[in-house]
Amino acid sequence: MxxxxxxxxxxxxxxxxxxxxxxxxxxxxxxxxxxxxxxTPNMSQAPICRVVSTIRDVKPSVYEPQMISIGPYHHGKERLQEMEELKLAFLADFLTRNPKKDLAACISKIREHEERIRNCYADGLRMLDSDSVVGIITIDGCFLVELIIVVSGKAEPGSWARSMVWRFDDIVSDLFLLENQVPFFVLEEIWKTLDCDLAIEADDVLGFRPLRDAGDVNLLNLFIGLAVEYSSIGLPTLDDNSPLEITQQPHHLLDLLHSIIFPRWTPPDDIYTVVNTSHIPCAVELKRKGLKFAKAEHTLNDAFLSFSDRVISMPSVYIFDDTTPQLRNLIAYEQSILEVDYKISSFAAHVDDLIETAADVAVLRESGILHCGLGSDIEIANLVNELGKGVSINRMNVVCGDINKYYNSKKVAWKAELKQNYFSSPWQATAVLAAAFLLLMTIIQTIFAVLSYTRSNPG
Incomplete structure (x- = not known):
């Protein structure tokens, strides 16, 4: 501790x-x-840090690795010890691919970058001595490089790789946790030491799902393929078959996933300005006021919400059992580092606004926006309501202001009340029209009776 x-x-x-x-x-x-x-001098800018308590306390388990530790934060935990032997076996396979590079050379390469490695962690790893830092990063870094080589089918797998196929999805899930990271530049340095031909396709790929081809055979493109294929975040950007271009080296694998969804941004000068972000009513209330929901063609990279002609458009949202850990860790990452945009945090906040109960889930699902793999609408509502807890966003979404302006309009309120009270069903509408017709007939009858009386009694 x-x-x-x-x-x-x-x-x-x-x-x-x-x-x-x-x-x-x-x-x-x-x-x-x-x-x-x-x-640590740069603790506010370090890309790898522990999740803040306000977010962690909502659901602590989604921020902790369940199968394998990567990096120093969860290293040595007893329940993760089984996979330490697997990492050593992968290290041995990696060294076998590099007959000109022994373990001493790898350790020496990592030690050259020890200060830079420490600066990537918010606490500077000040509680660990030099050998501990270099040892952990060397073993975990070589494991990740060997893993991506095997999974991408760029080399024949070793015997230990065959034993972990059935656990691979769980292992990958742990690779995209904020506290379970090593700096990506370390992986690049290890990759440079490779002394084998990776341009060929291996005969035995062990049944791994084929990774999306992201271009030339290099470490970044291989990990892009892994992130796209195995991500549980069903966002439109990840389903698009257009080329994925990452212009900057990611800080780590979670940052890579975020960069695939959103490009890196430059923080504005007024980043610390406090802004009162608008909340919007839930889906049921918006529908009651005559607003409609429609699936948008744009992705989260463009805008989460758009509003025009009484129609709220938003991208498809996919929520499955394994969506929660990656989504929560992406949100935690946005809340921790300045240079990352807060779009997924905004996504969580706005979806939390729209969904309060199971009835709201039904409205969005029937509109073709929400796609779920959970048991019930109540479970989905509870999951979404937890996503926004402890999350802060510091930018105003003007679309919310337009929605609220329409929603609060007295004219709209009057129309909505009229529709709800008198035209909420075909039978009720028929009854209202029949009553109006009878009233009209009564008025006409009364008018004719008055006219008839007037004509018969002119004086």
């Missing part, structure tokens, strides 16, 4: 006394200096 930074020395004043029992400015200065030395 990580130790907390040294705290201040606390001394108690004597009861009723004018002077403190203990005064020692030098000791206090030394204490604060020691605490300052434990602070």
């Amino acid at each position: 990580e130790e907390s930074p040294e705290s201040f020395p606390i001394r108690i004043h004597e009861q009723g006394g004018n002077n403190p029992q203990y005064i020692d400015d030098d000791n206090l200065v030394d204490s604060i200096v020691r605490r300052l030395e434990q602070i």
